[in-house]
Amino acid sequence: xxxxxxxxxxxxxxxxxxxxxxxxxxxxxxxxxxxxxxxxxxxxxxxxxxxxxxxxxxxxxxxxxxxxxxxxxxxxxxxxxxxxxxxxxxxxxxxxxxxxxxxxxxxxxxxxxxxxxxxxxxxxxxxxxxxxxxxxxxxxxxxxxxxxxxxxxxxxxxxxxxxxxxxxxxxxxxxxxxxxxxxxxxxxxxxxxxxxxxxxxxxxxxxxxxxxxxxxxxxxxxxxxxxxxxxxxxxxxxxxxxxxxxxxxxxxxxxxxxxxxxxxxxxxxxxxxxxxxxxxxxxxxxxxxxxxxxxxxxxxxxxxxxxxxxxxxxxxxxxxxxxxxxxxxxxxxxxxxxxxx
Amino acid sequence: xxxxxxxxxxxxxxxxxxxxxxxxxxxxxxxxxxxxxxxxxxxxxxxxxxxxxxxxxxxxxxxxxxxxxxxxxxxxxxxxxxxxxxxxxxxxxxxxxxxxxxxxxxxxxxxxxxxxxxxxxxxxxxxxxxxxxxxxxxxxxxxxxxxxxxxxxxxxxxxxxxxxxxxxxxxxxxxxxxxxxxxxxxxxxxxxxxxxxxxxxxxxxxxxxxxxxxxxxxxxxxxxxxxxxxxxxxxxxxxxxxxxxxxxxxxxxxxxxxxxxxxxxxxxxxxxxxxxxxxxxxxxxxxxxxxxxxxxxxxxxxxxxxxxxxxxxxxxxxxxxxxxxxxxxxxxxxxxxx
Numbered sequence: 001x002x003x004x005x006x007x008x009x010x011x012x013x014x015x016x017x018x019x020x021x022x023x024x025x026x027x028x029x030x031x032x033x034x035x036x037x038x039x040x041x042x043x044x045x046x047x048x049x050x051x052x053x054x055x056x057x058x059x060x061x062x063x064x065x066x067x068x069x070x071x072x073x074x075x076x077x078x079x080x081x082x083x084x085x086x087x088x089x090x091x092x093x094x095x096x097x098x099x100x101x102x103x104x105x106x107x108x109x110x111x112x113x114x115x116x117x118x119x120x121x122x123x124x125x126x127x128x129x130x131x132x133x134x135x136x137x138x139x140x141x142x143x144x145x146x147x148x149x150x151x152x153x154x155x156x157x158x159x160x161x162x163x164x165x166x167x168x169x170x171x172x173x174x175x176x177x178x179x180x181x182x183x184x185x186x187x188x189x190x191x192x193x194x195x196x197x198x199x200x201x202x203x204x205x206x207x208x209x210x211x212x213x214x215x216x217x218x219x220x221x222x223x224x225x226x227x228x229x230x231x232x233x234x235x236x237x238x239x240x241x242x243x244x245x246x247x248x249x250x251x252x253x254x255x256x257x258x259x260x261x262x263x264x265x266x267x268x269x270x271x272x273x274x275x276x277x278x279x280x281x282x283x284x285x286x287x288x289x290x291x292x293x294x295x296x297x298x299x300x301x302x303x304x305x306x307x308x309x310x311x312x313x314x315x316x317x318x319x320x321x322x323x324x325x326x327x328x329x330x331x332x333x334x335x336x337x338x339x340x341x
Numbered sequence: 342x343x344x345x346x347x348x349x350x351x352x353x354x355x356x357x358x359x360x361x362x363x364x365x366x367x368x369x370x371x372x373x374x375x376x377x378x379x380x381x382x383x384x385x386x387x388x389x390x391x392x393x394x395x396x397x398x399x400x401x402x403x404x405x406x407x408x409x410x411x412x413x414x415x416x417x418x419x420x421x422x423x424x425x426x427x428x429x430x431x432x433x434x435x436x437x438x439x440x441x442x443x444x445x446x447x448x449x450x451x452x453x454x455x456x457x458x459x460x461x462x463x464x465x466x467x468x469x470x471x472x473x474x475x476x477x478x479x480x481x482x483x484x485x486x487x488x489x490x491x492x493x494x495x496x497x498x499x500x501x502x503x504x505x506x507x508x509x510x511x512x513x514x515x516x517x518x519x520x521x522x523x524x525x526x527x528x529x530x531x532x533x534x535x536x537x538x539x540x541x542x543x544x545x546x547x548x549x550x551x552x553x554x555x556x557x558x559x560x561x562x563x564x565x566x567x568x569x570x571x572x573x574x575x576x577x578x579x580x581x582x583x584x585x586x587x588x589x590x591x592x593x594x595x596x597x598x599x600x601x602x603x604x605x606x607x608x609x610x611x612x613x614x615x616x617x618x619x620x621x622x623x624x625x626x627x628x629x630x631x632x633x634x635x636x637x638x639x640x641x642x643x644x645x646x647x648x649x650x651x652x653x654x655x656x657x658x659x660x661x662x663x664x665x666x667x668x669x670x671x672x673x674x675x676x677x678x679x
Contacts, residue, residue, distance in 0.1 A: 127623045134665040141658030251494045264484045300498030307491040
């Protein structure tokens with residue numbers, strides 16, 4: 001352990017802390033507050049609750065993180081979630097009633113949807129925002145076509161398998177752990193290196209022989225695979241279908257990614273931080289609920305947290321720029337010939 | 342571009358055609374997205390012609406309702422258009438619309454004709470939201486996506502905690518009269534839409550402020566070095582955008598007679614889609630509002646036509662998604678080849 005601590009300490013002193021550090025500090029503070037305001041904060045039952053609530057957000061955030069590292073944005077995850085959720089509820093019977101098969105199909109469809117996004121972005125060169133908004137439209141329509149209002153159900157054994165308990169730990173926590181390990185594995189494969197290379201500078205990566213387009217397709221397919229897993233978990237937890245789009249979840253997703261230390265713009269960050277970020281958000285929600293803040297107010301707090309998280313680095317850059325501008329102002333005025341009249 | 346129709350003599354006809362083709366080429370060179378703009382409006386007309394031919398648009402009032410809804414959509418899309426032209430994106434659309442409308446109907450209550458000042462207060466609030474967004478983006482250098490997303494969710498909390506999810510108050514009577522009134526057989530809203538489109542287009546293409554928006558969208562650094570106060574322009578852009586959303590909210594609540602807590606939700610992604618469909622580059626600096634207006638009209642048109650068929654409402658979203666992809670691929674191709 002000591003070499004690791006020393007390594008982290010060195011990086012912090014060198015002004016280059018690992019991106020996950022901030023989210024761990026936030027998590028520690030939140031855990032303290034949570035432990036002190038919530039009754040039976042660490043009982044099996046409440047931990048189970050927290051794990052279930054965190055899992056969907058955390059797994060979706062892992063997928064979003066992969067896309068953000070590649071330099072894009074994904075607006076489709078909440079629509080993918082709604083679509084696969086109602087797909088699972090309405091179509092499971094057509095698949096022979098085997099829930100293992102259904103689960104595989106759902107995850108595969110998730111990956112397929114992601115691959116389409118990836119083809120739009122990688123091969124057709126559509127901006128990720130537009131491609132995923134188009135996908136958002138198609139899937140939110142698709143979800144409504146399958147099920148026009150909340151309803152339906154899944155068998156209890158399916159629910160229990162993914163949101164019950166696996167031995168001593170909540171099943172949701174187990175699923176999140178598997179997702180995290182999967183990410184760590186993939187990150188260290190060649191695809192992982194390509195992902196970061198494409199995200200930091202696609203042209204340079206291409207010049208060095210990185211298959212940029214293939215990497216992008218794999219990126220979005222991989223993200224879609226995570227959305228599929230999230231949909232399984234979500235459906236198990238809610239045990240019903242809901243075609244409506246949860247916009248608050250979309251915001252929480254971006255917030256979890258940002259809190260987790262993944263910078264927008266690509267090439268930096270990691271999915272483990274996003275899992276921690278998701279846990280922070282759920283703990284925060286739980287704390288607010290415990291101290292009696294009406295649920296109507298939680299969006300305000302989420303928004304404030306989102307802005308607060310990006311503020312320090314934002315102010316930092318602005319102070320730097322302010323100083324630079326004072327120092328180099330004469331040159332700017334000299335260079336302002338021509339241009340706007 | 343067909344010769345058909347009037348042809349005094351073959352010589353003058355072909356000369357006219359050559360002339361027209363030449364002008365078209367010239368115009369294409371000056372306005373690179375002209376083809377997208379023309380296409381989107383032609384598709385819009387074609388969709389309605391088809392709808393009318395198949396009897397889906399049964400009467401004029403249906404068509405008029407579609408156009409009125411298109412006006413609200415295009416006022417919102419103008420806000421999104423200026424932000425995207427400046428190189429940003431605005432996700433605070435839904436709850437800017439909603440919070441401004443709720444503020445207005447709450448202030449006006451049932452005060453009848455005394456409620457005009459409520460409109461002004463509400464629009465001032467919209468302006469304040471825009472300044473707030475602009476400061477985050479320009480001075481604090483926060484990604485527009487994060488800043489406006491944060492603003493949106495904060496406003497949503499304010500609206501939901503205040504209204505508890507229910508419609509509240511009612512629009513001032515003069516506003517209702519204005520928005521539901523007609524000039525001859527046409528709704529007032531249609532004329533407002535035409536005037537708004539003309540003013541908005543001229544603002545972008547013919548004013549210094551408009552050109553500065555394009556300038557910072559193309560390159561903030563070069564703009565700064567050319568003496569443009571980029572921060573001020575950015576704040577003005579977000580302010581103008583929020584004002585447009587607020588204006589759309591006010592108009593919509595006048596037309597609906599009231600404001601409801603979820604009225605802004607259906608406007609966010611369609612506004613981005615309309616801008617992109619109209620040929621504006623999502624990266625900023627290229628595009629114009631005539632195309633965006635066409636995009637907004639086309640989406641609303643598709644929605645209305647499909648609503649009149651036996652297809653389920655969900656078909657609308659699917660069609661919009663597919664149209665968006667096809668359009669963007671076509672626009673992209675043209676940019677690569679041209």
